[in-house]
Amino acid sequence: MPLELVANVTIAGLLTGLVYGLMALGLSVIFGVVRVVNFAHGEMMTIAMYAAVVLFAAFGMDPFIALFPVAAVFFLFGYALQAGLINPFITRPEHTQFMLVLAVAIIMVNGLLMAFGPDARNVPVDYALDSFGIGPLLLDKVRVYAAVAAVAAAGGLFLFFKFTPTGSAIRACADNNLGAKVVGLNVKRYYALTFGLGSACVGAAGCLMVLLVDVTPVLGPGYTLLAFIIVIVGGLGSMAGALLGGVLIGVSEALAGLYFTPSAKSMFSFALLILVLLLRPQGLLGKRS
């Protein structure tokens, strides 16, 4: 196997994996704090992809610009969803939370089908087919830009949680719910804020992902599953773990396609998941509960 080919494929997998990581980051943040598993995660990303398509078609807005308004709208949507719909279910059994979020996901898929039909759509930016040539390496331009944007967004979120009072308060709610209430934190508000931030992440990831793949309404469940694999591999609730998991899944899929058969790419994601569950059930960077 030529080294040049292996390097090209590995880098492409790594770049795609970083965007996967940003998508999964939203899921990880929400679960890490709110302890609700968002089964509508992939569907939310699909809506963001359509938002980018619509903004490009209506205003010629590049998805790298569109990700700011889309992330802002998704923040508000996530906040409202948590405050209005999910908060009343926080203390209920997990299966009722599961059914609730699953119902939201089904409504989203069918809403998209009604609004946009089943056809695939994309954002035909004028640099969509460009590549950077670095010696023998050929890097897909949109993949490079998307990966850089994903790392920047993840870095921004990390800094927010680490260095702002609101971020510290959210972490306090995640670490000790009762303690947070005792010191007077409005936990439900911080939950809604966290859900908003996680949604903003997935909104940004959707704007980046639409540059890599064409969007159809039925993409959602597949991405929800992918996000779960990534956060379980990386460690549920760990931000760095989500990025690491995304990169591992992206690279393993690419190399599986190269060394085995491209049709078996997904199989290797699941194999990695099983391996991690057997050897390190809390995920690569997750904390043992």
Next chain:
Amino acid sequence: MNRIPQQPIDANELAQVTDVGRRRFIAGLGASAAIVSSGSLMRPAWAQSTLNVGVLLPTSGFQAFIGKSCKLGADIAPNVLPGLGYGMPIRLMHADTETNVDVARSRAERLINDGAHVLVGAFDSGASAAIAQVCEQKGVPFIVNIAAAPQITEQGYKFTFRNFPTAIDLVRNGLALIGDIFHATNTVPRTAVFMHVNDTFGQAMARGIGAILPRLDFLPFKVVETIAYDPAARDLSVEVAKAKATKADFLMLVCRLNDAILVRREMVKQRWSPMGIIGPGNPGMYEAQFYNALGKLSEYCMSNVPWYNPKAPLTHSIERAFRKSFPKEKLMFHALNVGFTVEAIMIAADAYKRARTTDAKALADAIRQTSIANRMMIGGPIKFNAKGQVEGIKSACIQNLKMRPTVVLPAASAEAKPVFPMPGYRKA
């Protein structure tokens, strides 16, 4: 003597009564005129009952574009058939297979339960094979419009009929045309990389190529690598990188539509310009959406596929109906899908005309005796062999030139000369 008191008749009431009478009379006259003009009174009793034709196509999912293209044919069929002597009432019952074999099976069952006398479809080999099983169990005739997997008509089914070449025939015709391309352009490519979609159709084509290609001594090339990929793939960068690394002279691509677009885009991103991209008998590269999505990057791709005869009288009828129903569309971009779908419904109508009943067994017997010379697609008359398969359907080499599918081979039907090797791409 008691007299029955006479009620005075109100003038308004009288007017109302007489008015209703006039309305009824006019309505009755209108209905009679409609019946007479539609020819119902002229029709024999059997032809006054409606033939229910269930049309199963993938109008959603990743095959939606081609499924919808086929549906255009089903939509115009009721307008075309009366002009061909099939004036009896036909009701089309549409069902979406959602590009999913299990859904295809359940929708077929539902259509039959809802009263379909004959089923038509389903573009996809996997879905068609599943529908064929259902039809065999229920004893309802099934006419395949487009699906090439040989096993569909190789299992001894009594109710399945196919007016489309098998994968073996597609491959045989397609490979012969590849030889003709090289001959016509004085080129001698030595190597090919073969990429194929990994579904029922793609596997059947791959098996056909594996079996037939080694026996064709006149072809100068050999396949250096075979790469199968997921039909629902969203990213084909690894597959194309692997294909590029083989440094093969040309790409032989058995694809659908969405994946054809992905492969072409990825070839440009990875700056891979082989001598050509040739489909040996598959859809994808001549569809309207291929041109819409890729613009000038769609140019020079070649597809060796069954094609339509633009001079056939049926083509003219279909073109008129198509233009009237879909003024924004052009038949040439949908010709294969529309042609085979209209022909499938025509076969059902023809059988009904001869069977004079909607009884499933009688319809199947009548379909078996079909002989229709007036057809749109290139090939002999529509006649089914003992297996329910139409033989002798020819392929043509279609090349994308000036943003339209253009017949370049065989020379007798060519609208232009083949361009091979294809020029290097430029940004669309």
